Amino acid sequence: xxxxxxxxxxxxxxxxxxxxxxxxxxxxxxxxxxxxxxxxxxxxxxxxxxxxxxxxxxxxxxxxxxxxxxxxxxxxxxxxxxxxxxxxxxxxxxxxxxxxxxxxxxxxxxxxxxxxxxxxxxxxxxxxxxxxxxxxxxxxxxxxxxxxxxxxxxxxxxxxxxxxxxxxxxxxxxxxxxxxxxxxxxxxxxxxxxxxxxxxxxxxxxxxxxxxxxxxxxxxxxxxxxxxxxxxxxxxxxxxxxxxxxxxxxxxxxxxxxxxxxxxxxxxxxxxxxxxxxxxxxxxxxxxxxxxxxxxxxxxxxxxxxxxxxxxxxxxxxxxxxxxxxxxxxxxxxxxxxxxxxxxxxxxxxxxxxxxxxxxxxxxxxxxxxxxxxxxxxxxxxxxxxxxxxxxxxxxxxxxxxxxxxxxxxxxxxxxxxxxxxxxxxxxxxxxxxxxxxxxxxxxxxxxxxxxxxx
Ligand code: SAM
Numbered sequence: 001x002x003x004x005x006x007x008x009x010x011x012x013x014x015x016x017x018x019x020x021x022x023x024x025x026x027x028x029x030x031x032x033x034x035x036x037x038x039x040x041x042x043x044x045x046x047x048x049x050x051x052x053x054x055x056x057x058x059x060x061x062x063x064x065x066x067x068x069x070x071x072x073x074x075x076x077x078x079x080x081x082x083x084x085x086x087x088x089x090x091x092x093x094x095x096x097x098x099x100x101x102x103x104x105x106x107x108x109x110x111x112x113x114x115x116x117x118x119x120x121x122x123x124x125x126x127x128x129x130x131x132x133x134x135x136x137x138x139x140x141x142x143x144x145x146x147x148x149x150x151x152x153x154x155x156x157x158x159x160x161x162x163x164x165x166x167x168x169x170x171x172x173x174x175x176x177x178x179x180x181x182x183x184x185x186x187x188x189x190x191x192x193x194x195x196x197x198x199x200x201x202x203x204x205x206x207x208x209x210x211x212x213x214x215x216x217x218x219x220x221x222x223x224x225x226x227x228x229x230x231x232x233x234x235x236x237x238x239x240x241x242x243x244x245x246x247x248x249x250x251x252x253x254x255x256x257x258x259x260x261x262x263x264x265x266x267x268x269x270x271x272x273x274x275x276x277x278x279x280x281x282x283x284x285x286x287x288x289x290x291x292x293x294x295x296x297x298x299x300x301x302x303x304x305x306x307x308x309x310x311x312x313x314x315x316x317x318x319x320x321x322x323x324x325x326x327x328x329x330x331x332x333x334x335x336x337x338x339x340x341x342x343x344x345x346x347x348x349x350x351x352x353x354x355x356x357x358x359x360x361x362x363x364x365x366x367x368x369x370x371x372x373x374x375x376x377x378x379x380x381x382x383x384x385x386x387x388x389x390x391x392x393x394x395x396x397x398x399x400x401x402x403x404x405x406x407x408x409x410x411x412x413x414x415x416x417x418x419x420x421x422x423x424x425x426x427x428x429x430x431x432x433x434x435x436x437x438x439x440x441x442x443x444x445x446x447x448x449x450x451x452x453x454x455x
Contacts, residue, residue, distance in 0.1 A: 001208060002249040003190050008038075008241045015042040023052045027059055030295045038241055044292045045237045053288060060291035060319045063298050067389070070429070071370045071402040072362055073301070073323040074355065075123035075161070076116055079332045079346065080104045080143050084129030086165075086202035088188070090230065090277075092269030092346045093129045095202075099270075102332055103128070103135055109146045115335040117155035119327050119355045120413035122371040122405070124157055125184060127330075127346075130165035130203060137171045140164055144178045155412065158373040161226065165204060166213035172220030181373075182259050183217045185210075186228035190242030194234040214250060223382025224259035225250070226303070231281040231289070232266030232274075240289055244296060256383040260301035260323065261293055267307050269347040283312065287319060294320025299389040306330075306351040313351060314365065326355040356418055359409070363421040368429060370402035371409055396435060400442040403429055407449050 015022075026040040036044075044056060081103035084093040104112065116124065126143060128135050140162070147157050159181040166185060175183065189195050192207045199205035214225045227246060229239040247257035265281050268274055281289075293302055304313055304321040306328045313324060329335050330346040337343060351358075362369045374397065375385055388394045403426050410422040426446065433439040 001211065003192075003211065003242050003245050005192065008238055008245075011038050011042045011241065012046070012237055015039055016046055018043040018046055020049060020052060023047050023049075023055070027055055027295075030059060030063075033298070036296050038244060041244055041292060041296050042237065042241060044295070045240055045288070047288070053284075056288065056291045056295070057319050060294040064294055064318075064320050064322070067298050068322050069399055070366060070368045070425075071322070071372075071398055072317060072367045073123070073370050073372070074121075074326050074358070075125060075323065076119070076121045076325055076328050076355075077125045077127050077163075077305075077330060078109075078112055078116065078147070079127045079330060079334060080109060081128040081131070081135040081139070082332045082346070083131035083134035085131050086129070086204040087200055088202065088204065089198045089200070090188075090233065090266055090269070090272055092272065094271060097271045101134075103139065104143075104333060106142060106146045108333055108336070109143055110150050112333065112335045113147050113150040113157060114152055115339065117150070117152040117157065118413070120155070120371065120409045121327075121355070122155070122157060122373055123159045123161070123181070125161045125163055125325070127163050132203075137167065137174060141174055141178055144175075144180065148179070158377060163226075166210045167216075169216045169220045172217045172222055176221045180222070182224040182226040183214075183222045184226035184228070184260070184262070185213050186230055186262060186264065187211065187242075187246070188230045189233040189239065190229065190246070191234035191238055198233055211246075214246075215253070218250065218254045218256075223254075223256055224385070226260035226262060226301075227258045228262035228264060228303075230264050230266055231286065232277050232279055234279055236279065236281055236285055236289055240292060243293070247297065247300070256386055258297070258300050259381075259385070260303050261297070262303040262305070263290060263293070264305060264307055267347040267349075269345075272347075286312075287316065290316050290321060291319040299386060306349040307347070309350045310353065310361070314361070317362075317365070317367065324358070326353070326358040356414060359414075360418055360421060363418070363425055366425070368399075368402045368406055368425060369409070370398070371405040372398065372401040374401045396438055399429070399433060400438055400445075403442060404445050404449065407446050408454065411449060 022043050026043050030036055082093050083101045087095040147160055161181040161184055163184040195207045217225055251257040301323050302321045303323045304316055305325045329338055359369045406422055410419045430442055
């Protein structure tokens, strides 16, 4: 298998306690965008000196600015079913947790989607537990159909990323035919003995089947895959090197690595006792990991959820995070329930702000919140996306689209304060567009939007 445990331990041993000079030389290499070896990454992972850490953050910030400009993509999760046959030790949906489980009817899916559209969302991550009887692939496909066709007066969901359990090539083909965005699956932990301990007597307990799910997804024609580790289960240094090996494996075999990486940290959940996890990730190591991922994989989107506090999210946006969720509920039917004053969750969340509040802060910090889904709609996925990103030309596409979707959001969903904050940044950013033809096109589109035209 492509995660070689002994090799990872050897690298970590060989690179432990790196000197300031060793760290500096890796950062120099990263600055030149030469590509980093596993050993280079292990050196950064084991940097402890405050001065070295600040240099890592600062380089990550520069790379982020260079590649993503000021854009931050915004999305929300949609939980449709909490039926689950697995017994994942860390999860509130585990089989041993006895609560009344349910899945949304299509009418309820419509209701949830309409609430999400009213918040201004255009991009969702579809979430559900694994249950081959109660939540079949046909159910997932029906949910996708329903989401894509549910339109509000001024909104529609334009991209649905899907986070369902590892499955077969046939099922991935069905998902692909429905036009999903990214197929997301977290490895949870790459450390096989821990993986097996965390998934006792579960379908999900087959480490190799889970690990090779992206191979099957790619064989089925899905070319955007989103990885993740549930930080807190095992040694984070081991997990980061494994992510690199997994990414290299996909690049070598299919020509394209991860489209995104998510960095969830273990949270409290029903039946989960955080005290029994020796590898809980502290803030310092967490920041270091986000910055190193940004340096090591400059073109891979980094996703941060509302598991993190507003302060942590604000800080990590500086070091590399490029996508955040907003206004999230992690419970089945959670958006409707929240409107009715109740709240149900898969795990504890720590940023309860509405999308408008989050957008205001992003604008104050100089970012352009983006609801853009154009790459996906224009078929710029997989290696086509990566080539455009690596050539640097993506900014001519992303920047105007981000500006236009921000304009659309403020006109359709914002309040006066948001509108004014957004106009300041929109006006200055349009002037910064370097190509005259694109600048003029963007200006015209913004004017058309003011008079009611939508994409
Ligand atoms: N059923 C899908 C599967 O088997 O991969 C995953 C869907 S689950 C809704 C999404 C993710 O939530 C999981 O992959 C896991 O990483 C994360 N999760 C579960 N329990 C968590 C907890 N206590 N704290 C933080 N994240 C958690």
